[in-house]
Structure formats: C-alpha cells, structure tokens
Amino acid sequence: MNPATRSPLMWAVHLSVLLIVALWTMPTAGLLISSLRDKDQLAVSGWWTALATSSRNDVARAPSPESQVERDGKFVISGNVLDGQAGQISAFGFSSREPAAFKAGETADLNGGEKLTVQADGSFEIVSDTRMEGSRGQRIFFTAAAPPRFTLDNYKEVLSAEGIGASFINSLTVAVPSTVIPILIAAFAAYALAWMPFPGRAILIAVVVGLLVVPLQMSLIPLLKLYNGVGAFFGVPAKTYMGIWLAHTGFGLPLAIYLLRNYMAGLPREIMESARVDGASDFDIFVKIILPLSFPALASFAIFQFLWTWNDLLVAIVFLGTGQDQLVLTGRLVNLLGSRGGNWEILTASAFITIVVPLIVFFALQRYLVRGLLAGSVKGG
Known part of the structure; x- marks a missing residue:
C-alpha cells in the first residue's frame, strides 16, 4: 500500500503500537540507566536526571x-x-x-x-x-x-559478592530440568488428548483447563506435605533438586498440555492418516511427525517456563531451602539487599544480571513465540 493512501485508522494503529512499545520499554531503560549511575546520585535523584547536574x-x-x-x-x-x-x-x-x-x-x-x-x-x-x-x-x-557520573561499581559489587557463582549454577540446575521435564511429559499427553480417542478424554481436557486457574500459592503447602510424606516413606531427603523439579513440573504441566494440545490438534489429519497407512505406530508418528511440526509450540512454552523457573524465589525457598549451598540466584540477591532492601544500586544492577540468561533464551527462540501462541487458532486443511 502506498503510504500516501493509508487510512487515518492505519496511522492510529501504528502510533498506538509505538506508544505501547515506548511505555513498556521506558521502565527497563530507566532500570538500566540507574544501574550505571553513581550510588550517591541514585539516592537523591531519578534516572531521568542522569544527564543533568x-x-x-x-x-x-x-x-x-x-x-x-x-x-x-x-x-x-x-x-x-x-x-x-x-x-x-x-x-x-x-x-x-x-x-x-x-x-x-x-x-x-x-x-x-x-x-x-x-x-x-x-x-x-x-x-x-x-x-x-x-x-x-x-x-x-x-x-x-x-556532574553526572556513570560507573560499573554497582555490577562489580554484585558480581564479587560471596556465593554469586554457586547461586548462578543452582539457578541453572533448577531452571533447565524444570523446563525440559514438563515439556517431555506434556508433549506425550497433548498428543494423546489430540489424536488418540479413548474414554474420558473430554473430561481430562476439561480438568487441564480447570487447573490453569489454580493459584500456585494455594497448592504449594498441600504439595509440600505430600512430597515430604512420600519422601519420608522412601527415605528421600526433604530438600533436594528432585523436589523442586517435580514442583515446577506440576505447576507448569496444565499450561504446557493446553498449549501443545491446541497446536497438535490443528495439524493436518492427512499426514497422520498417510503415516498409519504406511504402517507407522502412534509412537513413530509422534516422534517423526508431531514433534518436528510442533517445535514452535514447544519453543514458546519453553520460553515461559524458563522465565518462571529462573526468576522463581518462593518455590525455591520452600522445596530447596535457604542454605548457602542450595540458595538460588534470586535468593542470593535478596540477601545482598539487606534487611530493609534500601540498596538501590544493588537492586538495579542485580535486575540486569538476572535477566541476561532469560534474554539469551528469549532471543534464541522468539521467532517461534507468536506461532506457538497462535496454536490452534487456524485448523489445518
């Protein structure tokens, strides 16, 4: 379309999108600028005055x-x-x-x-x-x-704090399996709910949808009691990585199954029927056809699940504990803030240190995000 012939509504849409992007970007930009400012100036003036005396x-x-x-x-x-x-x-x-x-x-x-x-x-x-x-x-x-003064001292203070490296490894140890495990389980379940007819399938789908609205905080304590009871019966220690992996898997499965099931249900039926005519089993169809075609949905869920588990503090404290050897990165940074949480220079620098890994994951998989979120909105032919 010629720019000169665009309707006023089109220009209004474009301006609205630019305004929304600016509003969402402004807090992040302010946080970045604050993390680079001198801590004395940060305590007495806002980030928008960073270039002024x-x-x-x-x-x-x-x-x-x-x-x-x-x-x-x-x-x-x-x-x-x-x-x-x-x-x-x-x-x-x-x-x-x-x-x-x-x-x-x-x-x-x-x-x-x-x-x-x-x-x-x-x-x-x-x-x-x-x-x-x-x-x-x-x-x-x-x-x-x-005069305005910018420094990297805030980042040096956070990165040189005792235990930061170990907490970074702990967060990776929690986030990576807590992302992979629910994806594997949900992929099998989603295929069964989408393409394998069996009694009670509709009820299971309704249960999955209902579990999407269950608050994490309401189910956390019952789940912890159940886990401790089972662990005591089998002689498993209470505070282990296995516990937090299972907890994040349980909290992430409803969304994963719902998202993947919608996507798989929209794949062309003719592909599966042709494979069955050639003698392929359900497992062969799932591994060789469904999984490659469902990569956008898998990637979109992986982004969300990794962000949730990487930034989590509540579940990590409950299931992993607050010991120096088990403390995740978010917990370590909270301890650096002190009892009153008034160290702004540490808070701003910590925020950007914690988002480095999620940003890498997001930009690596972001091209699949929109396709995965639109899963099931258009049926295949």
Missing part, C-alpha cells in the same frame, strides 16, 4: 578541636566537606534551620566567635583567635552540585 543537601562534621593548628597567631581547623567526592559547593550553613545561609566563599560567624569559610571545591577553614575547646567537631551543612 544533580544537587544534594548533606552535612559533614569538621575534625575535633584536637586537630587545630596555630597559624599566624590564629588557631585553624581545616578539611573538606566533600571528602573526595566529585561536586561543587553552592551554599553552606552551620545550623539545621538555615543549611544554606551562606554562599560558597563567604565567611560565617559561629556562635563561639569562630569564623567558618567553605570554598566551592569543598575545602573549609574554622579560624579562632583563641584555642578552641570541645570534644566534637563543628557540623557543616552544605548544598553540593555534582
């Missing part, structure tokens, strides 16, 4: 009077309020009620007769005609403007 109000304490030196008949205490940080002082004060009462370079008269001067580079001097007394240094309030 940021201003912060802070307080520093001068050295105690014990550090004063005599110079030209005056007693002087000196230092720098920025303490090695980048920035430029625009205002300062010595009272919390007036933290910006003086401009950089001006001199303030303190209550004890001392004079305080703070320069734009953060250096300061407290000068007194007599020896200063006391055990604590003077508090100096200041307003500092800092």
